[in-house]
Amino acid sequence: MQAHLLQKINNAALPTWRTLSHRRLQAHPSPLSPTNTLLAAPLPTWLQDPVIPRLLSLPVDLIDSIFHNSPHGTPNHCLINEYLPGQGIHAHEDGDAYYPVVATVSLASHIILDIKAKKNNTMGEKSQDMPRWRVLQEPRSLLITTGELYTDCLHGISEVKIDEVLGESSIANWNLLGDRTPFAGGQAAREPRVSLTFRDVIRVKKLGKAFGILKR
Ligand SMILES: O=C(O)CCC(=O)C(=O)O
Ligand SMILES: [Fe+2]
Numbered sequence: 001m002q003a004h005l006l007q008k009i010n011n012a013a014l015p016t017w018r019t020l021s022h023r024r025l026q027a028h029p030s031p032l033s034p035t036n037t038l039l040a041a042p043l044p045t046w047l048q049d050p051v052i053p054r055l056l057s058l059p060v061d062l063i064d065s066i067f068h069n070s071p072h073g074t075p076n077h078c079l080i081n082e083y084l085p086g087q088g089i090h091a092h093e094d095g096d097a098y099y100p101v102v103a104t105v106s107l108a109s110h111i112i113l114d115i116k117a118k119k120n121n122t123m124g125e126k127s128q129d130m131p132r133w134r135v136l137q138e139p140r141s142l143l144i145t146t147g148e149l150y151t152d153c154l155h156g157i158s159e160v161k162i163d164e165v166l167g168e169s170s171i172a173n174w175n176l177l178g179d180r181t182p183f184a185g186g187q188a189a190r191e192p193r194v195s196l197t198f199r200d201v202i203r204v205k206k207l208g209k210a211f212g213i214l215k216r
Contacts, residue, residue, distance in 0.1 A: 001050065002107050002140050008046045009080055009194055022087045022159065026080040036097035038077055038201040047078050047196070055103050055142075055198065066144055067200055070099035075198035083111065085190040088157035091116065093150075099200040100150040106137040109193035110182070112163050112171075113137055115155045133172040136163075136183065139193075162189045 009026065018025045029041035042048070056065045056074060067074050077098075081089070091114070094102060113135040137143050145155070166183040168174045182188055 005046070005105075005196070006107055006194060008044075009082075017082075022083075023089060024082040028078045028080070032077075032097060032201060035203070036095075036201070037203040037205050040204050040206045043076065043078055051105060051196070051198070066101050066103065066146065067099070070101060070200040071202050072200050072204070075103065075200055076204065077199050077201045079197045079199075081195045081197070083157065083190075083193050083195075085109075085161040085192070086159055088159040091154040091156035093118070093154055094145075094199070097201060097203070099202060100146055101199070102145040102150065103198040104137070104143045104145070105196040105198070106139055106141050106143070107194040107196070108139055109191035110139060110163070110188055111137050111157055111190065111193050111195075113143070113155055113157060115149060115153050115172075117153050134170055135173050136166065136171045136177060137195075138178055141178065160190070162187055 012026060016026050018027070018031075028043055028047055030039055032038055043052075052075060056067060058065060060066050060068075083089075114132070115135060116132040135143065149155075164187050166186050166188060171177075171183075174180070177183070
């Protein structure tokens with residue numbers, strides 16, 4: 001499945017990629033409008049299957065799926081980021097265009113997601129001792145960001161070629177890793193990495209409405 005997805009992503013026509021200063025980006029089915037609205041369209045089938053049925057069948061608290069309470073009950077948008085070694089993304093929050101759940105599938109290389117609480121968080125922390133976490137995302141893994149991590153924290157990826165100080169005391173999910181072997185020496189060189197971030201965009205408009213076409 002990883003090879004199939006990478007082939008689809010890498011075979012995309014060049015205009016599909018938006019090149020930013022530190023990474024490349026594809027938005028499916030399309031980028032959001034300036035008012036954070038998505039033009040109604042299905043995700044391409046290669047992005048739906050088999051990822052979305054698996055996401056929706058993941059039980060959370062043994063009852064609901066992670067998108068159970070989201071406006072559309074399923075992700076309707078996927079941002080694909082590509083990072084070469086040394087590239088990253090500045091600390092940011094994903095904001096209120098989306099229902100506060102992000103399902104991130106990592107492909108090809110590991111990466112470290114740096115998470116820190118926002119200054120005005122509701123966790124009652126003072127700025128000097130605000131919590132920070134480093135999450136190691138393994139290739140072919142899924143990371144779900146929700147709750148306070150979505151609303152009260154910033155996340156980013158540092159622009160380094162080698163991740164260092166890897167171990168139980170510095171990596172929040174060390175004991176959840178599928179295979180610690182590549183990181184057991186405390187260092188890991190990055191390879192090109194692709195992330196697929198699935199979300200539910202709250203505002204969706206049909207094409208007719210977007211162009212102000214009225215039904216008679
Ligand atoms: O690539 C990642 O894991 C993070 C991407 C991200 O934060 C975003 O697209 O908003
Ligand atoms: Fe983000």
